[in-house]
Amino acid sequence: MKCEICHKNDATTAYTHIVDDTKKTLLLCGNCIPQSEEKKKDASQPKDDQSPKSVPQLIKKVKVEFNNAGSSEAIENTVCRECGMTYKQFKKVGRLGCHQCYTSFAPQLERLLKRIHGADAHCGKAPIEVGTVPSPHKALEQLRNELKDAVSCEQFERAAKIRDQIREIEADAEGRSSS
Amino acid sequence: MNIIELAANHAQWLNGAEDYHGVVVSCRARLARNLSAMTFAPKATVDDQERVIEQVLNAAQRGHLMNSASFFRMDALRDNERRLLVERHLVSPALAESSGQRGLLFGRDESLSIMINEEDHLRLQAILPGLQAEDAWAAVNALDDELGASVAYAYSDRWGFLTACPTNVGTGLRLSILIHLPALVLTEDIERVTRGLTEIAFTVRGFYGEGTHPVGNLFQVSNQSTLGFEENKIVEKLTAITQQIIACEKDAQDALLKEARAQVEDKVWRAYGLLSNARVLSSQEFMNLLSAVRLGYSLGLLKQINSAFMNRLMIVTQPSHLQMENGGEIASEERDVCRAERVRSHFETLASEEGKQS
Numbered sequence: 433m434k435c436e437i438c439h440k441n442d443a444t445t446a447y448t449h450i451v452d453d454t455k456k457t458l459l460l461c462g463n464c465i466p467q468s469e470e471k472k473k474d475a476s477q478p479k480d481d482q483s484p485k486s487v488p489q490l491i492k493k494v495k496v497e498f499n500n501a502g503s504s505e506a507i508e509n510t511v512c513r514e515c516g517m518t519y520k521q522f523k524k525v526g527r528l529g530c531h532q533c534y535t536s537f538a539p540q541l542e543r544l545l546k547r548i549h550g551a552d553a554h555c556g557k558a559p560i561e562v563g564t565v566p567s568p569h570k571a572l573e574q575l576r577n578e579l580k581d582a583v584s585c586e587q588f589e590r591a592a593k594i595r596d597q598i599r600e601i602e603a604d605a606e607g608r609s610s611s
Numbered sequence: 612m613n614i615i616e617l618a619a620n621h622a623q624w625l626n627g628a629e630d631y632h633g634v635v636v637s638c639r640a641r642l643a644r645n646l647s648a649m650t651f652a653p654k655a656t657v658d659d660q661e662r663v664i665e666q667v668l669n670a671a672q673r674g675h676l677m678n679s680a681s682f683f684r685m686d687a688l689r690d691n692e693r694r695l696l697v698e699r700h701l702v703s704p705a706l707a708e709s710s711g712q713r714g715l716l717f718g719r720d721e722s723l724s725i726m727i728n729e730e731d732h733l734r735l736q737a738i739l740p741g742l743q744a745e746d747a748w749a750a751v752n753a754l755d756d757e758l759g760a761s762v763a764y765a766y767s768d769r770w771g772f773l774t775a776c777p778t779n780v781g782t783g784l785r786l787s788i789l790i791h792l793p794a795l796v797l798t799e800d801i802e803r804v805t806r807g808l809t810e811i812a813f814t815v816r817g818f819y820g821e822g823t824h825p826v827g828n829l830f831q832v833s834n835q836s837t838l839g840f841e842e843n844k845i846v847e848k849l850t851a852i853t854q855q856i857i858a859c860e861k862d863a864q865d866a867l868l869k870e871a872r873a874q875v876e877d878k879v880w881r882a883y884g885l886l887s888n889a890r891v892l893s894s895q896e897f898m899n900l901l902s903a904v905r906l907g908y909s910l911g912l913l914k915q916i917n918s919a920f921m922n923r924l925m926i927v928t929q930p931s932h933l934q935m936e937n938g939g940e941i942a943s944e945e946r947d948v949c950r951a952e953r954v955r956s957h958f959e960t961l962a963s964e965e966g967k968q969s
Binding site (some may be wrong): 462463515517525526527528529530531534535541544545548549550551552553554555556557558559560561562563564565566568570571572573574577578581582584585587590593594597601 | 621623626645647648649650651653654674675676679718719720722723730749750752753755756757759760761762763764765766767768769770771772773775776777778780781782784812814816835836837838839840841842
């Protein structure tokens, strides 16, 4: 069963609304739920008389708006100078072509990302600098967990291999700190 | 490790730790990453894809976490073998089914793995038993640092880690908890829970993740949004939400037992009897019966079984595992007979172990 909004992904959730005392259920994919959810919130605070009356109408409106998000021809034909993808192509396949697409389509993506995530700026981890020597601490922790699991499953051959690997990393780290 | 050894391997995530009395099966932290200055996987040429595989394998070699990992090239595997990887939750259905140069790198206990050239160049995964979201995040974060020390990722200060699909941009972190909710399904409260989650930007997916259906009352609860929240916040929030769902499930279980004890006990013991004795078991029937038995374990009605037993049984009775054990393609009806045999033999082993102990 395909999602009733995007008609692309498989529907994963039966999404039920009560509109004018009538229960309506739509089968949606994960991607489409927040979009309709966001629109529903907008619709609950009507600014004019055009607030949608039923879910199918609401969804139709969302779909039209999604497709029309700033739909001037110039925007549609914006080309990524790195990979050659156009914004129109992106809208069709739903996947960007390269990292540069994020710069090439920045104004359009800004709106889209806000709608998908409710935010438009990253907050969290940044990549570690290339060339950094990874600390053996986390690897050792991981291996010790594995060792515990192997012993509890009575897989002694596997446990012995893990023990050797732990020793190797410890010796390596010691060598590095003393040199 | 080759594919036959893998089919019989003990994956750590099935060992039943931190299971909240059989309610939580496992948790998975997945990071989407792309190499900088390379076309994203869906648009990449075969040569580009090859280069990505090469760079990732080299980076893994240089670290400690994956330097003894096993590597499979998807195009060197048969259909059934690729599906086996899906059944073990090591690759997504999308990676198994798509074309081009794709690979899988995984550690001995299967808790750490890397899908190469799925929708993104890299999908790093840590999967652990029970509700250990913090540890799963820590494990995948460590792997991310190791690889990131060798290869440059596509990243922007404004939008974080850049991904092929805008739904993953930012942290690239998708955290999912595989959870068993039979009582909420029976009391028909599951819809309310699902709706509540959707409203706070969390989602419920099927057994194999996005785009798949729930089976045997197993659901995956995961974060919807990857942009604008720190990883630790996602971990914290999803853990708190899962604990609330567990509490709802427990309440529903208690209510069922209080109001219809005889019927619940009957359902559980009938399922136990069928699994121990059936001669033909379809996949769906097996998953439903296993769900009833798992409920029996959660309620303390069945003391002779544990989560590790049920989790492992759930994986080894899936179609590709059965075919692998039989050494080739087998028709669906024949598979149902094999499945019943396999389940019976597991239950017999359990009974004989119990006999030894008493």
